[in-house]
Amino acid sequence: MTETLALEIKNVVKKRRQRTVGPMNLQIPQGYIVALVGSNGSGKSTILHMMTQSLLPDEGEIRWFGEEGAGELPLEIRSKIAYVAENPLTEENFETAEQAASFRAHWYPTWDQERFDRLMTKFDVPRKERLNRMSKGERRKFEVAAALATNPKLLILDELSSGLDPFAWKDMIDELQKCMVGEDVTIIMATHIVEEVKRLADYIVLVHRGEVLGMVEKDILYGCCYEVWVRGDRSELRERTDIIQHEEEEPSVHKLIVRDEGIIADLQQSKQLQVLRSRALELEEVLELWIQGYHPIQGITRNIDF
Numbered sequence: 146m147t148e149t150l151a152l153e154i155k156n157v158v159k160k161r162r163q164r165t166v167g168p169m170n171l172q173i174p175q176g177y178i179v180a181l182v183g184s185n186g187s188g189k190s191t192i193l194h195m196m197t198q199s200l201l202p203d204e205g206e207i208r209w210f211g212e213e214g215a216g217e218l219p220l221e222i223r224s225k226i227a228y229v230a231e232n233p234l235t236e237e238n239f240e241t242a243e244q245a246a247s248f249r250a251h252w253y254p255t256w257d258q259e260r261f262d263r264l265m266t267k268f269d270v271p272r273k274e275r276l277n278r279m280s281k282g283e284r285r286k287f288e289v290a291a292a293l294a295t296n297p298k299l300l301i302l303d304e305l306s307s308g309l310d311p312f313a314w315k316d317m318i319d320e321l322q323k324c325m326v327g328e329d330v331t332i333i334m335a336t337h338i339v340e341e342v343k344r345l346a347d348y349i350v351l352v353h354r355g356e357v358l359g360m361v362e363k364d365i366l367y368g369c370c371y372e373v374w375v376r377g378d379r380s381e382l383r384e385r386t387d388i389i390q391h392e393e394e395e396p397s398v399h400k401l402i403v404r405d406e407g408i409i410a411d412l413q414q415s416k417q418l419q420v421l422r423s424r425a426l427e428l429e430e431v432l433e434l435w436i437q438g439y440h441p442i443q444g445i446t447r448n449i450d451f
């Protein structure tokens with residue numbers, strides 16, 4: 146990757162009570178939306194905490210915008226980063242939205258009050274209400290409005306949709322898409338919502354049991370694997386090295402997972418096999434295969450027992 150990097154993670158390790166996260170390496174290019182996906186407890190929030198220095202790595206280093214990241218982040222870099230954590234800061238609990246916003250405006254030279262006001266109105270958040278008296282969704286909307294008002298170069302979001310109703314969720318998606326137009330903003334978001342990944346992400350980082358399995362362009366994952374049902378003798382399939390998974394659903398009817406559409410065409414050419422039907426795998430199914438050991442770019446890593 147030759148683009149300017151918003152963030153670079155080199156050999157980073159964080160030891161947590163239940164699980165060690167890392168060692169991991171990641172290069173996040175500037176100007177894209179990157180989604181961190183993975184099961185509960187896989188390490189997504191830990192990674193985001195380290196990206197914002199709310200947690201320090203035990204080993205390795207992180208660089209922001211190509212700058213050295215050792216020690217405390219300089220204010221100049223910190224003010225380019227906005228972070229919406231999974232759980233909001235308790236320090237601000239007794240402040241109203243207006244008070245918390247004016248405090249943040251003081252720390253962020255790029256604070257845009259007009260943008261904040263516009264978003265608060267759009268999201269319908271009560272300004273004079275104390276933050277700890279807001280509903281979960283209202284608080285979330287305030288946090289996102291305040292993060293966007295800082296005009297960040299790097300926006301880090303942990304579970305954006307947590308507590309949001311479907312209308313507010315759509316508004317958020319629209320705002321994030323708007324904020325990517327014509328600006329050199331990078332967004333890194335941890336999410337469990339496939340629709341969010343589909344709508345927003347340029348790249349997907351898959352995290353599994355504390356390990357970063359890789360980063361792949363989202364569009365590569367569409368049409369990278371197919372499910373195909375064929376009728377014929379299993380001996381006809383034995384020689385094929387391009388089958389990722391095989392299951393004999395009933396005698397002589399096989400459900401296969403194959404790498405690409407070309408293989409389906411190839412199977413259709415076979416005189417001994419009859420292709421019954423096929424479909425492209427959904428994004429979440431491709432991710433599941435990746436967790437099982439099939440890398441969408443590097444390919445097959447397992448042997449199939451016929």
Ligand SMILES: Nc1ncnc2c1ncn2[C@@H]1O[C@H](COP(=O)(O)OP(=O)(O)OP(=O)(O)O)[C@@H](O)[C@H]1O
Pocket residue numbers: 161162163164166183184185186187188189190191192335
């Ligand atoms: N404050 C903490 N102290 C010690 N261990 C923690 C702490 N927070 C998380 N962990 C552990 O670190 C590991 C990774 O947790 P993390 O919250 O990063 O996962 P996650 O992928 O964000 O999960 P989820 O999708 O459920 O939010 C888990 O084993 C968790 O128990």
